[in-house]
Amino acid sequence: MECAFKDLHWGKEIAIRHYLQPRTAQETLDLLSEFDGRAAILAGGTDVIPLMRRGDLQAEALVDISRLPGMNSIEVDGDWVCLGGLVTQKQVCSSPVIRQKAALLAEAAAVMGSPQIRNVATVAGNLVSGQPAADAALSLLALNAGVTILSRSGTREVLLTDFFLGTGQTRLDFRREILTRIRFPALQKDQGGCYLRLSPRKALALPILAVAVVVTAQPEKRTIQEAAVALGPVAPVPFRALKAEAGLRGAPLSKESLEQAAQDAMDESHPRSSLLRGSEEYRKEMVKVLVRRGLSRALARAGLPLMEEA
Amino acid sequence: MKDLQLTFHLNGREVSVQIPPHLQLVDLIRDVLNLKGTKIGCREGECGVCTVLVNGVPVNSCIFPAMKAAGQSVTTIEGVSAGDGPLDPIQQAFIEEGAIQCGFCTPAMALTAKALLDENPDPDESQIRQSLSGVLCRCTGYSKIVRAVQKASLSRRSSG
Numbered sequence: 001m002e003c004a005f006k007d008l009h010w011g012k013e014i015a016i017r018h019y020l021q022p023r024t025a026q027e028t029l030d031l032l033s034e035f036d037g038r039a040a041i042l043a044g045g046t047d048v049i050p051l052m053r054r055g056d057l058q059a060e061a062l063v064d065i066s067r068l069p070g071m072n073s074i075e076v077d078g079d080w081v082c083l084g085g086l087v088t089q090k091q092v093c094s095s096p097v098i099r100q101k102a103a104l105l106a107e108a109a110a111v112m113g114s115p116q117i118r119n120v121a122t123v124a125g126n127l128v129s130g131q132p133a134a135d136a137a138l139s140l141l142a143l144n145a146g147v148t149i150l151s152r153s154g155t156r157e158v159l160l161t162d163f164f165l166g167t168g169q170t171r172l173d174f175r176r177e178i179l180t181r182i183r184f185p186a187l188q189k190d191q192g193g194c195y196l197r198l199s200p201r202k203a204l205a206l207p208i209l210a211v212a213v214v215v216t217a218q219p220e221k222r223t224i225q226e227a228a229v230a231l232g233p234v235a236p237v238p239f240r241a242l243k244a245e246a247g248l249r250g251a252p253l254s255k256e257s258l259e260q261a262a263q264d265a266m267d268e269s270h271p272r273s274s275l276l277r278g279s280e281e282y283r284k285e286m287v288k289v290l291v292r293r294g295l296s297r298a299l300a301r302a303g304l305p306l307m308e309e310a
Numbered sequence: 311m312k313d314l315q316l317t318f319h320l321n322g323r324e325v326s327v328q329i330p331p332h333l334q335l336v337d338l339i340r341d342v343l344n345l346k347g348t349k350i351g352c353r354e355g356e357c358g359v360c361t362v363l364v365n366g367v368p369v370n371s372c373i374f375p376a377m378k379a380a381g382q383s384v385t386t387i388e389g390v391s392a393g394d395g396p397l398d399p400i401q402q403a404f405i406e407e408g409a410i411q412c413g414f415c416t417p418a419m420a421l422t423a424k425a426l427l428d429e430n431p432d433p434d435e436s437q438i439r440q441s442l443s444g445v446l447c448r449c450t451g452y453s454k455i456v457r458a459v460q461k462a463s464l465s466r467r468s469s470g
Contacts, residue, residue: 009353053353053354064375114370115422116422116445119368203443204443204446
């Protein structure tokens with residue numbers, strides 16, 4: 001049938017020659033090796049399919065890993081929480097374990113995309129896509145998560161703080177490697193986290209700005225022992241506001257400490273003006289607001305509330 | 311490029327077809343199996359009008375490779391009630407509440423509502439709004455759609 005939108009993504013076919021559904025990790029690696037960089041991995045497909053339709057990603061074959069065994073559960077191992085590489089956003093946002101041990105991750109997964117997207121999109125895919133606006137990536141970054149990458153030469157662990165190289169670029173080569181597991185330390189009693197996001201609508205919207213915060217409190221001294229502040233999309237990659245974090249280390253619990261951290265985080269952000277996301281000036285101001293609010297909520301959850309909500 | 315063999319259940323019946331590897335589920339449903347109830351809006355997972363249920367769970371069929379349906383059970387709007395039989399309480403409620411304007415999002419809204427009520431027979435308004443949030447109504451007739459789901463929830467429970 002004649003298509004009225006030939007020039008738009010709408011009218012484009014997804015130009016693949018093979019759609020492969022391997023049953024084991026070994027079979028997957030063998031296929032990827034056979035195609036030698038001309039195949040791409042697909043799990044949920046909610047990023048890969050639109051990218052391919054727009055022509056922003058080319059591959060001769062898609063290797064659908066969604067049926068690989070043993071990669072779709074959320075497990076607790078001592079003080080660690082492990083997410084299999086095929087765990088979906090929906091699994092994460094509805095998991096009692098995640099709500100209890102990493103609420104900020106459940107909060108991020110709950111607002112990503114739409115229910116339809118969350119039902120199939122994987123958390124690992126959110127990382128591999130390497131987008132600075134990736135909700136779950138920000139929370140995982142603040143949680144000091146690491147990932148396990150499987151390739152023909154074996155497995156290796158990479159910390160998320162080292163994982164993102166540029167927009168759409170990570171240390172994982174999705175044409176040759178599989179992200180098999182995400183792992184992070186469960187939040188302890190003296191820790192609290194939160195995920196805050198500013199978006200044009202309450203649902204089905206990309207964030208204008210988002211912040212994920214984890215704090216470790218010392219309630220008896222009324223000080224902040226440590227804080228992790230992850231920001232996006234205000235730079236080419238999701239990143240940690242290291243200057244803000246340094247300022248918070250050992251800082252007394254006060255409005256001034258939070259104010260200073262918010263200012264530092266703002267200085268570290270480089271948002272661009274965008275028709276979709278607002279002006280640079282507005283977004284910088286909002287970094288300040290979200291960081292202050294995020295820290296305040298995270299501290300309250302860590303058992304160290306400020307007298308007044310910032 | 312060679313065609314692939316795909317076997318799955320569609321609206322309760324086993325279907326076996328040969329399809330090209332790039333085919334998305336929505337194109338299989340509309341163009342190969344000729345069921346036009348499932349609509350195509352944005353073709354990139356932003357509008358949700360292509361929603362179908364896979365094993366009872368709503369997915370965007372425009373970004374769901376057809377081969378993912380292998381061995382799975384897919385429900386489209388055509389499978390919600392039998393052709394000549396009575397309408398599903400959800401369909402009935404949409405009519406009674408005037409929850410249909412242009413009708414383009416209706417199949418997706420009805421299927422999403424079905425998935426919700428199958429999982430949670432008595433949702434509150436915020437749960438209804440949350441579960442419908444992945445489908446855009448271009449007529450913006452959301453209030454009536456929410457009321458229709460509330461009515462369907464009530465009538466399903468009173469008849470069940």
